[in-house]
Amino acid sequence: MMTSRAAEIWACHVILLLFLTLRGEALRISGMEVPRVVVSGSSVQLVCNYEYNREREDPLYSVKWYRNVNQFYEYIPKRVPQVRVYPLPNLNVDERGSTQATVLLKGVTRASSGTFRCEVMGDKPLFETDDKAKNMTVVDIPTWGPELTGVIHKGMGGVGGMGGGGRGEQATREEITQGSRVRPGDVMSVRCLLGHSDPQAVVTWLVNSRPPPPPHTHLRVLTNSDEENGQRIQISELEAVVTEAWFVRGALSLTCHARVSTVYHSNATVTLLHADHPKPAGFGCYFSRCCSCCDVAAVVVVVVVVVVVMNEGHKRGSLFTPVY
Numbered sequence: 060m061m062t063s064r065a066a067e068i069w070a071c072h073v074i075l076l077l078f079l080t081l082r083g084e085a086l087r088i089s090g091m092e093v094p095r096v097v098v099s100g101s102s103v104q105l106v107c108n109y110e111y112n113r114e115r116e117d118p119l120y121s122v123k124w125y126r127n128v129n130q131f132y133e134y135i136p137k138r139v140p141q142v143r144v145y146p147l148p149n150l151n152v153d154e155r156g157s158t159q160a161t162v163l164l165k166g167v168t169r170a171s172s173g174t175f176r177c178e179v180m181g182d183k184p185l186f187e188t189d190d191k192a193k194n195m196t197v198v199d200i201p202t203w204g205p206e207l208t209g210v211i212h213k214g215m216g217g218v219g220g221m222g223g224g225g226r227g228e229q230a231t232r233e234e235i236t237q238g239s240r241v242r243p244g245d246v247m248s249v250r251c252l253l254g255h256s257d258p259q260a261v262v263t264w265l266v267n268s269r270p271p272p273p274p275h276t277h278l279r280v281l282t283n284s285d286e287e288n289g290q291r292i293q294i295s296e297l298e299a300v301v302t303e304a305w306f307v308r309g310a311l312s313l314t315c316h317a318r319v320s321t322v323y324h325s326n327a328t329v330t331l332l333h334a335d336h337p338k339p340a341g342f343g344c345y346f347s348r349c350c351s352c353c354d355v356a357a358v359v360v361v362v363v364v365v366v367v368v369m370n371e372g373h374k375r376g377s378l379f380t381p382v383y
Contacts, residue, residue: 086111086118086179086187093175093193096320097167098200102153105162107177109189118181124162125176126150134159169257172196200323201260201293204253205315207327209235212246240334241311243303248296251315251327255291258319262295265314267307271299293317301331309336 092106111118124132131147136159144152149170156163164171174194181187213231233239235249251262264271264278276299295315305311314328 085189086181087189088177088179088191091177091191091193093195095194096196096198096322098322099168099197100166103164103167103195105164105175105177106160107162107179107191108160109179111181118185118187119159120180120182120186122159123178123180125178126171126173132157132162167197169197169199196320198320198322199255199257200319201254201256201317201325204251204293205262205317205325205327206252207235207249207313207315207329208252209247209249211235211239211241212248213242235329235331237329238332239329240332241301242334243301245301246298247301247313247331248298249313249315249329251295251297251317253293253317253325255293256319256323260293260317260319260323262293263316263318264295264297265312265316266299266305267312268314271297271305272302276300306333306336309333 086109088107089110090106090108092104094103097103105124107122107124109119109122119136122134123130126147129145129147131145131150132152133143133145134141134157135143141159142154142157144154149168151165151167153163153165156165172195174192176190176192178188178190211233213233235247241247251264253260264276276297279296279298297313297315301311310330310332312328312330314326316324316326318324
């Protein structure tokens with residue numbers, strides 16, 4: 060049981076600490092930086108800054124870091140050595156890269172995720188204390204993909220099961236490649252494949268940069284459920300009936316967009332041509348995303364033609380007849 064003398068001392072400390080807090084002179088955390096989402100394998104810098112009234116002597120006794128409830132880092136300026144690391148599973152602290160205000164984590168993994176808390180404590184007699192916490196999630200992103208593969212069922216005119224049976228066996232099938240020709244009523248059966256991720260990728264299908272109309276499409280997601288060549292893969296399948304409205308100047312683009320949290324975005328696109336339309340002007344450039352290359356080629360052709368004509372003119376004596 061606390062004696063009256065001890066109670067008086069404790070009450071004085073509380074009153075003084077409250078007084079300093081109300082005047083803004085107490086030790087407190089002024090800023091904390093913990094990334095919300097990071098990619099596994101990367102390095103992460105945790106930042107914890109504190110402030111106090113500069114008219115006072117620096118009251119700092121220690122800076123401590125915790126993941127969830129477990130301490131893994133401690134900085135005490137008056138101790139030698141000042142830095143001490145407490146081992147935790149799946150947390151690799153770079154001591155040389157860590158200071159009073161920062162902690163450097165190397166090679167974080169999915170299991171490194173958690174709530175990270177910084178605590179600053181003042182020296183005696185008040186032992187002022189402040190802390191802040193933020194969550195950090197480490198994600199595994201795909202190492203390859205997305206990739207598009209699939210077939211066009213010519214003249215099917217309806218949506219059935221993916222890859223299979225009945226009318227699909229009797230229909231003309233053509234593998235989808237860049238520049239494949241299709242007609243309204245044809246059915247595209249397309250797969251978007253990409254490597255494993257955790258959490259799983261969110262896959263969005265787009266026709267000419269817009270979601271395909273639901274009445275004409277059937278979507279099936281087999282994320283993380285298949286294995287190919289011993290690798291875990293993610294698959295999203297789209298089966299869609301081609302409509303006339305999808306074509307813009309005789310072409311349509313089909314895009315698979317994959318996203319993992321806020322740190323991974325990637326697309327795969329295939330451009331298909333209307334079978335009853337001529338090849339769109341400049342299609343080669345659009346296809347290769349190298350219009351400048353095509354423009355340069357055109358200029359080179361013109362220059363070559365001019366040079367040939369001039370050479371022919373020189374052989375005949377003169378290219379131009381003077382006008383007097």
